[in-house]
Amino acid sequence: MIKKLFQLAFLTLVYLFIALPTQGQGAKNPVIHADVPDLAMIRVGDTFYMSSTTMHMSPGLPIMKSKDLVNWEMVGYAYDVLTDVDDMTLANGKSTYGRGSWASSLRYHNGTYYVSTFAQTTGKTHVYTTKDIEKGPWKAISFRPSMHDHTLFFDDDGRIYMIWGAGKLSMVELKEDLSGTKPGTERVLIENATAPSGPNVGLPAEGSQLFKVNGKYYLFNISWPKGGMRTVIVHRADKITGPYEGRVALQDKGVAQGGLIDTPNGDWYAYLFRDYGAVGRIPYLVPVKWEDGWPVLGVDGKVSDELDLPASKGLIPNIVAPDEFTRKKGEPALPLVWQWNHNPDNKLWSVTQRKGYLRLKTGRVDNDFLLARNTLTQRTIGPESAGSTAIDVSNMKEGDFAGLAMLQQRYGLVGVKFENGAKSIVMVNAESGSPVVEESVPLKQKRVYLKAEGDFNNRRDVATFHYSLDGKTWTKIGSQLKMAYTIPHFMGYRFGLFNYATKTPGGYVDFDYFHITDRITEVKAVGENYKAK
Structure with missing residues (x-):
């Protein structure tokens, strides 16, 4: 009897030890220690989707999904080939390294998914649409000009806008079918979006991402003051046309460029990235609190190493993966983790x-x-x-x-x-x-x-x-x-x-x-x- 009681007590202690939270069990920053730059993110129900930049790679404009903001898996690409010009096919001594398609904007509106990007290689703005973000197919639309670091935005009144630029930010209304801009609607939205980060302008404010929360518009940008670090700037307005007031929202570890995402239980985060040497630009999550109608990023203005989110299960096999090159009938020739260098x-x-x-x-x-x-x-x-x-x-x-x-x-x-x-x-x-x-x-x-x-x-x-x-x-x-x-x-x-x-x-x-x-x-x-x- 005493032996059984001892065993029961021991098992109880083991259970309590397992059940109690211990340091290091949760998520840590960076949430993805790999090159996933210029991320854009949405939540549809309880599922998060993210797009990113892969520039000269083919297929391009990767789409990932997650249930917890930490563990992501590849689900597809918006395009197989951006264009077939010499730069993309490595023909006649040409290449498009560092160009191709850049920072994307990801949206979900009235049952349709939209992801847009721009490309110096084509001189165009590209919009891809689908009803099924995980399986496609994607419909491609493109028009001139190439709108640098734009944000696509569907307003409550049915109008569709793009905001883009660096330093001086502009806005234009798009046609209902997204085939181009509406003539006469272009305007300067913010004359000097870099101003909140000071006069020592290095990289002017760019990377626009616009959000509407509780009736107010919040525009996220990145700047990089000379002698300083990458900085998050947020502008706020009551109307999409402005006027906008801005402030520095985060200046720590150079973590910047991204936007806002909320969870089903009402928590808020900023998704951003950090330049981290040869491995590339790696994603971070920063907790957000709301104070006086402003998003306040970080804990006491700092980027946390620990996050109150589920732990990462690792990047293998959902971001990178081994491949034996054996294929069963019906399987794709190449898993989504692979991309070709150019077309x-x-x-x-x-x-x-x-x-x-x-x-x-x-x-x-x-x-x-x-x-x-x-x-x-x-x-x-x-x-x-x-x-x-x-x-x-x-x-x-x-x-x-x-x-x-x-x-x-x-x-x-x-x-x-x-x-x-x-x-x-x-x-x-x-x-x-x-x-x-x-x-x-x-x-x-x-x-x-x-x-x-x-x-x-x-x-x-x-x-x-x-x-x-x-x-x-x-x-x-x-x-x-x-x-x-x-x-x-x-x-x-x-x-x-x-x-x-x-x-x-x-x-x-x-x-x-x-x-x-x-x-x-x-x-x-x-x-x-x-x-x-």
């Missing part, structure tokens, strides 16, 4: 020509990795991540180069080169801005294993590269890549599977799988380089 040539890739493999075939001659077509990419994730693959290189042609990349302007590659009748495992480092072959190891077999690791802890931003001949024992190769987030590409580093020809098109390689993990095998001291021996 692909769909004749030159397949997941069916060899079961369980991704085949990348060369169709033209290229001499620059950044201008080669059909590089298939996924985001890197922080604070650390590793991507690995195995390649069958037996069908390469002289001059071909295939492998695994860490893609940005200052990229790193590990792959197989076929030169002078022989294959070698090669590591290329473009940290200086120009590609340098750091090491070359002869390859005598047709299958090789490659791995790239990214250490983004505390913005350390270094990548290391490895190869294996058996998939078990790994050898470092080349030099450590000091990753850098560069404005010409305007995107966090991505893992990329590539194959391009430098002499004769028509060769191909078969990728057996792509594996991604949120751990790296070894962390080295800051600034330490290595040469694999």
Whole structure:
């Protein structure tokens, strides 16, 4: 009897220990430690939807969903191809790195979902509509001009507006079918939206997102004062046409640009993002309280590390995911986590020509990795991540180069080169801005294993590269890549599977799988380089 009572007491204590809240059980900022910039968000019932920027990638304008604001999954893209001009097809030496489509606006109105964006590549404003945001299809509308960082807004009286600009913000009314602007309706909405953040203007107020709460209009913008940090500015008005009064709403850690979202139970948050080095621009959630009709962001003006929301279950497999390249009947050829670097040539890739493999075939001659077509990419994730693959290189042609990349302007590659009748495992480092072959190891077999690791802890931003001949024992190769987030590409580093020809098109390689993990095998001291021996 005493033994049973002791067991019962012990089990009760265990239950209480499990049931009591403990530190670290909830969500933490950043809610997504990956490149998801320029986010726009809506809630429909108990489901949240988010759009973001992926610029030159195809498909583009990603749509994600969540039930708790923390755990997000990809559900689709608004478009497969933005346009087929040379810049998007990497033709004639052109590219659209850092351009393509930018900051989107996401809305739900009268049973229809709307997501709009603008593109320097096309010189147009693009609007995509659907009745089913998770399955589509999306209808595309476009018109000139390209309205920079605009916000689409459906007012209660049925009128449709766009607000856009930088510093001086303008507003125009749209036609009912969203096919263009109504003549004579354009007006300056706020002459100097940057003013609340002070006179030292660096980045003028942009990133407009408009909301209507309790009959008042709230316009969110970002500015970046010289010598300061990214700053959230909010303007408020009783009428959409103004006049607007503005104030600084948040200035902490450089977390800025976004808007407002409420939960079904009445809590409010600001969704924003932070520039965080080579991994990219990463989303944060900031609690919002309402005081005197103003949204007050943060806790005592600061961005909290801890959030009163469910904990993250991790970014794998809903933001990034491994892929064995096996497809069941009816499944899409590529899961949503994949995007091509620019528009692909769909004749030159397949997941069916060899079961369980991704085949990348060369169709033209290229001499620059950044201008080669059909590089298939996924985001890197922080604070650390590793991507690995195995390649069958037996069908390469002289001059071909295939492998695994860490893609940005200052990229790193590990792959197989076929030169002078022989294959070698090669590591290329473009940290200086120009590609340098750091090491070359002869390859005598047709299958090789490659791995790239990214250490983004505390913005350390270094990548290391490895190869294996058996998939078990790994050898470092080349030099450590000091990753850098560069404005010409305007995107966090991505893992990329590539194959391009430098002499004769028509060769191909078969990728057996792509594996991604949120751990790296070894962390080295800051600034330490290595040469694999």
